[in-house]
Amino acid sequence: MNTSMISASVTMGQLQRKMDTISHNLANSNTTGFKRREATFSDLLFQQVHTQPNAQNEVGRLTPNGIRVGSGAKIAETALRLEQGPFINTDRELDFAITDKNHFFRIQTMENGNPVERLSRDGTFYFSENPGNPNQLTIVTSNGDFVLDQNGDRITLPLNFQSISLNEEGQLLVTLTDGTVENIGEFGLTRVLKPQLLDSIGDQLYRLPNFAALGLAAGDVLEAAAVNGRVSQGTLEGSNVDLGNEMNELMMAQRHYQFNSRAISMADDMAGLVNGLRR
Amino acid sequence: MLRGMYGAAAGMIAQQQRQEMLTNNLANANTPGFKADQASLRSFPNMLIAAMNTNRAPKGQVQVVGELVTGVYLQERMPNFRQGDLMETGNNTDIALLQGVMPQTESGRQGALFYTIENENGEVRYSRNGNFTINGEGFITTTEGHYILGSNGETIQVGNEEFRVNEQGVIVNDQGVQVAQINVVYAEDPMLLVKEGSGFLRYEGEGELQTAIGNGAITFQIQQGFLERSNVDASQTMTEMMSAYRTFEANQRILQAYDQSLEKAVNEIGKI
Numbered sequence: 367m368n369t370s371m372i373s374a375s376v377t378m379g380q381l382q383r384k385m386d387t388i389s390h391n392l393a394n395s396n397t398t399g400f401k402r403r404e405a406t407f408s409d410l411l412f413q414q415v416h417t418q419p420n421a422q423n424e425v426g427r428l429t430p431n432g433i434r435v436g437s438g439a440k441i442a443e444t445a446l447r448l449e450q451g452p453f454i455n456t457d458r459e460l461d462f463a464i465t466d467k468n469h470f471f472r473i474q475t476m477e478n479g480n481p482v483e484r485l486s487r488d489g490t491f492y493f494s495e496n497p498g499n500p501n502q503l504t505i506v507t508s509n510g511d512f513v514l515d516q517n518g519d520r521i522t523l524p525l526n527f528q529s530i531s532l533n534e535e536g537q538l539l540v541t542l543t544d545g546t547v548e549n550i551g552e553f554g555l556t557r558v559l560k561p562q563l564l565d566s567i568g569d570q571l572y573r574l575p576n577f578a579a580l581g582l583a584a585g586d587v588l589e590a591a592a593v594n595g596r597v598s599q600g601t602l603e604g605s606n607v608d609l610g611n612e613m614n615e616l617m618m619a620q621r622h623y624q625f626n627s628r629a630i631s632m633a634d635d636m637a638g639l640v641n642g643l644r645r
Numbered sequence: 646m647l648r649g650m651y652g653a654a655a656g657m658i659a660q661q662q663r664q665e666m667l668t669n670n671l672a673n674a675n676t677p678g679f680k681a682d683q684a685s686l687r688s689f690p691n692m693l694i695a696a697m698n699t700n701r702a703p704k705g706q707v708q709v710v711g712e713l714v715t716g717v718y719l720q721e722r723m724p725n726f727r728q729g730d731l732m733e734t735g736n737n738t739d740i741a742l743l744q745g746v747m748p749q750t751e752s753g754r755q756g757a758l759f760y761t762i763e764n765e766n767g768e769v770r771y772s773r774n775g776n777f778t779i780n781g782e783g784f785i786t787t788t789e790g791h792y793i794l795g796s797n798g799e800t801i802q803v804g805n806e807e808f809r810v811n812e813q814g815v816i817v818n819d820q821g822v823q824v825a826q827i828n829v830v831y832a833e834d835p836m837l838l839v840k841e842g843s844g845f846l847r848y849e850g851e852g853e854l855q856t857a858i859g860n861g862a863i864t865f866q867i868q869q870g871f872l873e874r875s876n877v878d879a880s881q882t883m884t885e886m887m888s889a890y891r892t893f894e895a896n897q898r899i900l901q902a903y904d905q906s907l908e909k910a911v912n913e914i915g916k917i
Contacts, residue, residue: 368661370668377672404736406776406872407676408788411842417718423690428754428836429721430849433662436669436840439676442788443778447736468807559805562778580781587781622675625879629668632890636661639897643904 368636373438374629376410380440381623387444388616391607399464399487399570400605401448402612408442448561451487451606453598459530460505462489462553463603466596468561472514472554473507473571483514485556488570489602496522503527509569515551516590523550536593557591648715650903655716656896659686662719663889670877671886677739678774678844679875680724681882687720726757726835729773729876731868737806738785740775741871742829745864750833757835758857758865761794761828762787764845769794769853771830774844775873779806785816789843795825796858810869813858830854831863 384405394400412434418424421431450467464471470485491513496502502522505513512520523530527540540548558564563580564572577584663684673679691714695707731741747756759771770791777793780786783804785793792800796814807819814827832838832854838846848854857863 368665370665373665373672374668404734406788407673408774408776408843409673409676409679409840412840414839417720424720427721428834429723430837430839433719433722434840435662435665435722436673436682436842438669438672439679442776442843445736445738445778445788449735468805560779560781560783561806563781582781586783618675621879625671625674625883626668628883629664629671629886632886633664633668636664636890636893639894640657643897643900645901 368633369435369437371630371633373410373436374626374633376440377438378623378626378630380407380438381619381626383441384619385616385623388612388619391612392609392616395605395607395609395612397488397570397605398454398490398602399451400607401446401451401487402605402607403444403566404447405441405444407439410437410440412436443562446561446564446566447606449606450603452604454602454604455600456602457600459599460491460493461600461602462491462532463598463601464489464555464596465598465603466591468559469555469557469591469596470572472518472556473511474514474520475509475511475571483518484511484567484571484573485558485564486570486572487603489597493523496520501525507570511569511571514554516554516592517551518554519551521551521553524548532593532597532599534595536595536597552593553597555591555593555596557589558587559589560587563587647903647906648713650900652714652716653896653899653903655689655718657893657900659717659719660889660893660896664886664893666719666722667882667886667889671879671882674875674877674879674882676774676844676875677776677872678729678772679877680726680729680773681875681877682722683725684722685720686717688714689716689718723836724838724840725876726755727876729873731871732874733870734872735870737808737869738777738779739870739872740777740810740827741868741873742773742775743866743868743873745866746862747831748833748862752834754834754836756831756833758829758831758863759838759846759854761798761830761854762845763792763794763800765791770841770845770847771832771838771854772844772846773873775871779803787844791843794828796828796856797825798828799825801825801827810867812866812868814867826858827867829857829865829867831857831860 387405391402414432416432473484473486474481490508491505493503494506496504505521515521523540526543528543529541531539536552538550567573666682670681691712694710694713744758762770762772764770783802785801795801803818809817816824818824837850
């Protein structure tokens with residue numbers, strides 16, 4: 367059996383995954399706060415084939431006896447790359463950008479009817495009526511998930527507000543219609559020390575794994591961070607996808623795919639020649 | 646029996662194995678730190694052919710006809726340890742190893758440098774794949790979770806991805822504390838390294854490879870934020886594949902020619 371067909375087709379399947387990753391990045395090149403993923407390759411297992419049992423018959427060999435037959439390449443990881451995206455100035459008072467790498471907003475979303483905490487870099491926020499108190503508003507994401515403050519509570523503000531601003535200490539200040547200023551707390555920020563543990567679950571949210579199952583404590587991975595100049599109002603963080611770089615990677619992956627398919631067709635032609643031996 | 650038939654068949658097998666090797670090289674053209682294999686083909690040992698039952702030779706002696714080679718086989722697949730190109734990625738966990746001056750070896754072949762990695766059985770393996778990651782406990786590992794070893798043979802704990810590596814491989818974590826130095830070992834005869842997959846190389850020589858750190862005859866540079874690309878040359882590999890294919894085809898034609906001769910022998914000799 368000609369193993370080149372197998373190794374080339376396995377590699378093509380893996381390259382398809384890489385192209386999937388790239389196209390996901392490209393599709394999100396305009397998504398606020400999106401972080402790209404990068405697929406890297408690793409070689410697959412090598413099989414030791416013993417050709418000549420007696421080493422003394424193999425004159426002039428440089429390598430240890432036998433030949434090692436490789437079986438293609440696979441995707442080793444799709445690493446989350448958290449470098450800062452560009453800032454987009456919107457002057458909208460509910461647009462916030464995190465200006466420090468590895469920091470995330472704490473977001474409360476519903477999963478199976480239970481409130482759970484997730485992380486996000488998307489700072490496009492809106493007001494929504496507080497379901498617990500109709501005289502208050504809350505700050506929510508574009509999906510209606512609640513934005514949490516430093517204590518893990520929903521951020522609420524009175525209905526009769528006029529404007530909202532973020533001061534240098536990171537406090538959210540609300541100016542009411544009667545001119546009084548009220549401090550409604552701070553955004554809850556989490557610093558993720560091991561970003562590769564984050565799970566993308568869509569809607570710009572990241573989920574954290576079960577730490578106990580990994581033998582870790584939450585403190586090994588997460589760290590509460592003060593806002594303290596890390597959030598800027600009236601700006602959004604653009605996607606950190608570099609179109610040029612992604613297109614380059616896409617082209618290379620596609621060429622690599624072609625090379626492998628060429629190898630398959632050559633292996634097929636060779637099989638045809640074997641069949642043609644007996645006419 | 647027609648002896649050349651086996652030679653032609655052996656040629657087909659050898660070229661097919663070469664094709665398999667080239668396909669694997671091509672498949673790994675995007676694998677960081679991969680070293681392309683090169684095939685060496687070797688003819689089977691010569692046979693001395695003697696004529697028997699002839700009256701030309703004096704009694705008690707045989708008449709030697711000549712030597713015959715009955716084919717070829719793929720003797721070995723030698724990795725080419727030439728330095729791969731460096732590609733900038735900007736990721737802190739991509740650490741490329743750039744070879745500098747290497748000492749002269751007795752064989753005249755150049756030695757090579759490697760990182761040391763601990764596999765799941767606690768054995769030391771070597772690799773050039775500098776595509777690392779930080780695991781949950783904060784250790785530097787390969788993408789498959791195997792620990793990278795420092796110059797003292799210990800695993801390296803940096804805590805998070807915000808670490809710095811200088812050109813000698815000294816790692817400083819985000820608190821500014823010097824954590825460890827990445828071990829770099831020197832293989833005088835890299836041909837004794839056997840590929841195991843996942844970028845691993847196993848040393849088949851005596852003992853373990855010695856560190857290159859502090860060895861005045863060896864210079865190297867460690868580049869953080871760069872990856873060493875595969876040293877597979879796609880165009881060269883395609884050319885070799887074409888030549889392997891055509892050699893395979895030529896051998897097949899020879900085999901067909903022998904088949905035709907046999908057909909004549911079977912059907913036409915003795916036909917009335």
